[in-house]
Amino acid sequence: MLCSACQAPYLVKSAWSQVGLLNSREPLEKVLAKPDLSDAVRAKLLLARDAKLFAEAELGLKKTHNYESYVELGRSHVSYVVSAAPKNRLEHFEWWFPFVGSVPYKGYFNPDDAKDEAESLKKENLDVVVRGVSAYSTLGWFRDPILSSMLRYTDYDLANTIIHETVHATLYIKSNADFNERLATFVGNVGADLFFLKREGPSSETLKLAKSESEDEKVFTEFISKEIELLKTWYEKNSPKGSEQSSTFEENRNLQFKTIFEHFKNEVAPKLSNEKYRTRLLEELAPDKLNNARLLLWRLYFHDLGDFDRAYLKLDRSPSRFIEFAKSLESAQDPEAALKEFAQ
Numbered sequence: 001m002l003c004s005a006c007q008a009p010y011l012v013k014s015a016w017s018q019v020g021l022l023n024s025r026e027p028l029e030k031v032l033a034k035p036d037l038s039d040a041v042r043a044k045l046l047l048a049r050d051a052k053l054f055a056e057a058e059l060g061l062k063k064t065h066n067y068e069s070y071v072e073l074g075r076s077h078v079s080y081v082v083s084a085a086p087k088n089r090l091e092h093f094e095w096w097f098p099f100v101g102s103v104p105y106k107g108y109f110n111p112d113d114a115k116d117e118a119e120s121l122k123k124e125n126l127d128v129v130v131r132g133v134s135a136y137s138t139l140g141w142f143r144d145p146i147l148s149s150m151l152r153y154t155d156y157d158l159a160n161t162i163i164h165e166t167v168h169a170t171l172y173i174k175s176n177a178d179f180n181e182r183l184a185t186f187v188g189n190v191g192a193d194l195f196f197l198k199r200e201g202p203s204s205e206t207l208k209l210a211k212s213e214s215e216d217e218k219v220f221t222e223f224i225s226k227e228i229e230l231l232k233t234w235y236e237k238n239s240p241k242g243s244e245q246s247s248t249f250e251e252n253r254n255l256q257f258k259t260i261f262e263h264f265k266n267e268v269a270p271k272l273s274n275e276k277y278r279t280r281l282l283e284e285l286a287p288d289k290l291n292n293a294r295l296l297l298w299r300l301y302f303h304d305l306g307d308f309d310r311a312y313l314k315l316d317r318s319p320s321r322f323i324e325f326a327k328s329l330e331s332a333q334d335p336e337a338a339l340k341e342f343a344q
Helices: 002-023 028-032 039-058 111-122 148-152 155-170 177-200 205-238 247-271 275-284 292-302 306-314 319-331 335-343
Strands: 069-071 079-086 095-097 101-103 106-108 126-133
Touching (some): 039 155, 126 292, 155 177, 177 205, 177 335, 205 275, 306 319, 319 335
Antiparallel strands (some): 079 106, 095 101
16 A cells, blocks of 8 residues: 555445455355245255355366355446556556556446446546446455355356356466456366356357357457457547547547448348347447447457467466466466466
């Protein structure tokens, strides 16, 4: 906190809210023993517990006391995350925090605080996006509970999330948020597939549905990755010099966003099989909502995971060997480059 004086009030308030959340925990076994617990909630809690044990025993992730308790939040999201970016280039606006270093997002337990932060950033002429999240990791500093907000996930997404967050508790490389998120996304996907393969067998209905959704996500990832690269090139050629952006630049930028939306609507949306996913993307890609912060958020979580997959194949598809390899990247000057070199 002494090294981040301007963040001190935020850190204190966040710590107070985190303590309040942790004090609300109930042991999982006590919750499961409640006679009035619904079958649906019981099934989700048991699934989350089993996914956590699977991640530790068979994926080689760190053994912790996470997800051994439960918190009923009484709301749909546990926190609200603010992300921002300059209007004239695809570059994260970053915050610096003790222990984790620079990160491209800032979380708030109170939605009004997140909105205030967003408005403050907009006054600095930044693109901003605020999103509610249902789960997060304290990176092993505390015993993370299962949150009621997580129970609205599908079975596959719940198991995937538990594994994803357990990756963060196992390995988090300071000031490398992009790498950390893509690593957790990759292991979450691989781990959830293996979990349901063992749980339900080769004919798993859960895996069939997840595979269909994964195909849609792959189509969107390829599309948005290409569009981001095109927009990046456009900024390099057309961004005005200095901090002031002209009205002409703003108009032309909006035309770029409109073009991205039209490409998706006409060329990509018809290829998606999941109507709910397609509808959500049409809403988020609408020109009046699209901005650099939202695009970078997609790149953070949906960027090409090919290098991770190639490294995994090179390690004989062994999750534990892959995790040990990932840990070795913590000492690399550039983990992303080291991964690419190994994968190729």
